[in-house]
Amino acid sequence: MTSRSVTSRSVTSRSVTSRIGCRDLRVSAHGRELLQVPELDVAAGEVLAVLGPNGAGKSTLLRALGHLGGLHRGGDVLLDGRPAGSRDLRSAVAAVLQRPILRHGTVAANAATGLQLRGVGRGEARRRSAPWLDALGVGHLATRPARTLSGGEAQRVAIARALAVSPRVLLLDEPFAGLDATTRADLLADLRVVLDGLDTATVLVTHDRDEAVALAGRTALLVAGRIRQLGATERVLDRPVDVDCARLVGFTNVLPPAVTGRPDVCVARPEHCSAVNGRPAGLRIPGTVRRVVPLGGGTRVDVDTAAGTLACLAPGSDAPPPGHAAVVTVADQHLRRVCEPAR
Amino acid sequence: MTSRSVTSRSVTSRSVTSRIGCRDLRVSAHGRELLQVPELDVAAGEVLAVLGPNGAGKSTLLRALGHLGGLHRGGDVLLDGRPAGSRDLRSAVAAVLQRPILRHGTVAANAATGLQLRGVGRGEARRRSAPWLDALGVGHLATRPARTLSGGEAQRVAIARALAVSPRVLLLDEPFAGLDATTRADLLADLRVVLDGLDTATVLVTHDRDEAVALAGRTALLVAGRIRQLGATERVLDRPVDVDCARLVGFTNVLPPAVTGRPDVCVARPEHCSAVNGRPAGLRIPGTVRRVVPLGGGTRVDVDTAAGTLACLAPGSDAPPPGHAAVVTVADQHLRRVCEPAR
Amino acid sequence: MDVLLDGLTQALSLLFSGDRETWAITLLTLRVSLAATAVAALVGVPLGAAIALGAFPGRRLLLAAANTGMGLPPVVVGLVVTVLLWRSGPLGGFGLLYTPTAMVVAQAVIATPVVVALVAAALQQVDPEFLVQMQGLGATRVRALLALGAEARLPLLAAAMAAFGAVVSEVGAAQMVGGNIAGQTRVLTTAAVLATSRGEFGLAIAFGLVLLLLAFAVNLVVTLAGQRPR
Amino acid sequence: MDVLLDGLTQALSLLFSGDRETWAITLLTLRVSLAATAVAALVGVPLGAAIALGAFPGRRLLLAAANTGMGLPPVVVGLVVTVLLWRSGPLGGFGLLYTPTAMVVAQAVIATPVVVALVAAALQQVDPEFLVQMQGLGATRVRALLALGAEARLPLLAAAMAAFGAVVSEVGAAQMVGGNIAGQTRVLTTAAVLATSRGEFGLAIAFGLVLLLLAFAVNLVVTLAGQRPR
């Protein structure tokens, strides 16, 4: 009874703001726990970005939030602050899965699917979904069989199909993967406007930090099935709390206390590390050049040090040759202190 | 006879350098021409990036080059400078399709597929493909059924599977889409090294200009089934030859002579246009603010002008409110002159 | 060979002279077979779908049983149903033996494993993500299943046609539980057998041709229905 | 009901007392049905694959024909084959009528449309990109098709089992072209019919059970072969 009343209290206290959320959500498959999220809330009008390495459980989280698919799920999904059943979620949620799954039939029929599944008549559904096809630049393909589309075209149809139902909750799984850069840039801007207008709660899974910055007020970092960090996007991307989070947001050089002589583990981005010219201030870590990779716009130098192999990314192409001694330098302002990874 | 000897001469003249290429390649479906490439050559050890909008025919080009699938193909594919049949291409080519297509069975079995299809015994094939799974960070999944993988994990298996055959020609269709940012960065570096070592000719389809810069010496821009521009990557990305190419590589603001008063059409990147503070030199185009989209790291301001709607992207968040008059300014050094799009 | 030609001629004359008995037999054949297929579908489609989509213990055993069941000898099914419907049998009170209803029962038993096995095979081949995506667009369980059915339309129709084909063409059970009673339970196959045993080979082949025509017509209707624009 | 129990007891005693005649009949049944299925597969698999993967004119017509063909009445097939094999018939010179070979021919005719239709359905359901990806890994045409076959293993096995089930359990054609001659062309279904017409219902059911056991054993072997680890 006690734990129950606690739960319901905490639920009520959130119900004003939370459109979609969960409490103590767990997912397992074949006896392995894929996901465990004690608490998550996304408000109406808010976009939450979810970043994480491959296999972290991002797609699993989206599915669990929408009660999609046959997962072994535990815990509650909350809709408007109240525990919701699959039926409630069906009418509230629209999802774009990681891979566009289109039906047999034309593009227009596919775009209308969401509305039709919600009971809208065929003609009406097509009328209402057509503008979304135009918005995503695939209106001219309306009469084409969906199975002949290119990858990016199919992805656009999948997005149009989900937006056409004006959902209260939008679950997007890497929706912009496969879109060309120009469309993607325009869509980021357009989607921002659309979502603001729709008062939709959006969960956006992405690997692109720029997308998170552009669309999401808050970002969650998911590693090995757990949310390690959740907060304002800019802060999450700049102040990782542990080594895994640091790696995830680009601080891939990890410098343990033994190497730096500082009390905490420090992390740094390769683009802030240099193997070429010792900067005046900051850390200096000696090592041997392992390899030099010219990368178009710059050069990546991997240096073997006491902290393992550190990557340095610099514009230009001058680098010490492999096998030579080098000193990796990082300015203090670019160092971040983190905890050891939670295990 | 004449045309024949011309062809064979031109073929011989290239045969020293060209690993994979084509002459007068055409693909059509349902009577619609999807692709027409008069000439293309990729040398051993070279990486050619192919950029293009969705539906441009990039995947079609890859398939045509590998004689993959049942396309209505015309013209010749050249292998080592000589017109090649499907049989020749099968033994030379490995492809990563846009969508990872895995077989029923374990990850290890999938990784070994390419070698087994080339006649390598099962045990040997598994032994030789295992290191590639490790290289792509999915070695620990070897015994898992391939159908339970996450999207990114499947993509990695597909890449490992193709690399495991050490192909003479590698066709990659957006191979890094769906990979997390850290893996992608590492893989870009690793792949560079691997490809240099393998002496493989690679065609890389991508939407990511950074990937092209990092991996490809030359880049082709494909629009509506035709290669509009082909050259050194840095030049292609910075000096588009026509409006379509300009849009494709990020010069999305198109300024016609009528607006600029200059003889040619000019293009500019949104990040080089400003609606806030008139810069001292360069172009000034007056207009009305249509909308302001805050995009995390900056603000996008769309301005309605005589040249249509122009997008301005600037860090920070100060922007004139919608409806107000504004002047879009671009520095001269950021303007590029292009032709009208070829029709 | 002249027997075959003879059969063709007789088939045409049977059909176009509007021979009342032939039409009655054909109609009964259609009614019984369609009813049996419908019953088999009613039982078999949910079962096949459960096998394809579910994750309950005994799934594989059920599938193996269904596959074996496709080899259920109609004669034996007929015999078992007969024994059950016998006056002395447990269901004798209904007096169903030697009625079309009994034929429907026996043929439904024959067709059900066909439906189960082929429906399961058909649904298992659709992308497993399909149902998830339909749910993700707001489909309730029923609507999602309907969408899945529409997606697997062609193989499902093939399953239905296999089942219909199995019952419309079988003779063992029809003969045994129906008794081949003229005007009551005589269907095209039993009529063909009777004609054969009377030595009227041309007539037997004519009945066979009418049967094929019937099967083709049903197939055509079903195929066209399955390809309606959407 | 006691008839059913009686059948079970007799089936067991037939099998375990090692009744030589029963074993001979069972073996003949297996041989004929397997041979017919093999012939049907030899003809039907390439045809079904061509329908599924090809793009030639008449594809859909062929498919409709195959679907209709699943409803080929065995009685009529038997009759037509008989007429052709008659001494006075065009193929009478071979003296095949009332031999197991004739039964294989007739049953292969019955099973081929089943194989064609179900193979086509099975292959059409595999991701069309699959073949392309196999080619993209260096598969020649043959190897790519083999890989496709492995991928569609389960529905292909279902097709094979449907075909085997159809022939092993049918009686119309077996009776007509085989003649149910003791020791020569008597198979389990015709033996069951004979037992029935002799009023030996228990024995008939016993033969039916043996038949089911046989079908199940074949299914088991095929299923296990299909699930070998890879």
Add this chain to the structure above:
Amino acid sequence: GAPAAGSSAERSLILATTTSTQDSGLLDELLPAFTAATGWAVKPVAVGSGQAIEMGRRGEADVVLVHSPAAEEEYVAEGTAGRRLLVMHNDFVLLGPEADPAGVRGARVDEAMRRIAGTGAVFVSRGDDSGTHAREKSLWEQAGVTPGAPWYQETGQGMGATLRVAAEKAGYTLSDRATHLAQPDGLALLVEGDPGLLNVYHVIEVTTRAGERVQPEAAAAFADWITGPDAQRLIGEFGSARYGQPLFVPDAGKPDPTG
């Protein structure tokens, strides 16, 4: 008088009979007349004699019309059957290839059987415990021959199918005259008219002793009608129009030749 149409739909009896009565077309002639006369609808189930008698034994039929005297007597002796009445007869004939390799044409039937066995000419038996098969077995017995492979082959099928097998294999066989007349089988009629070749049909009533759902009044109605004058006249006329000779000889009331 005839009962109302409404109730006649409810009143139907099951007649278990042999395939020969159905294959010859006799039933098609008799049953409508019976229904018209008595109001009983009939479900005729045409099966092997063995199965027909078994159905009577189990009470699954109301009345049985068969031609297998030995099996019938055994059945009646069990005590569950009612009246067994003589209905009609026709005769069996020995058929064979026109060339007659065993030289049986015109011989007495037991001599013919011996010659067939002696020369090893193919003999095709129905082997299905039908009335015809039962008679054939007793003929072998009388001839003192034990038939066996390879010349003796059993089809396990009805008369029509067996005639075709015999024709294809150029063998001898025993058939009832009606089926032989009805089927253009290409076999020559070699032996006929022997007293041992009489084919006698009896109607047997099934009683409630065989099963509680049996309708004895239906059995009585059928037995009475088929041995009555109207039915006997129909039987006597049947076949003349088509074959130029009657196929059956009505016998009701005559002394029973089978004892």
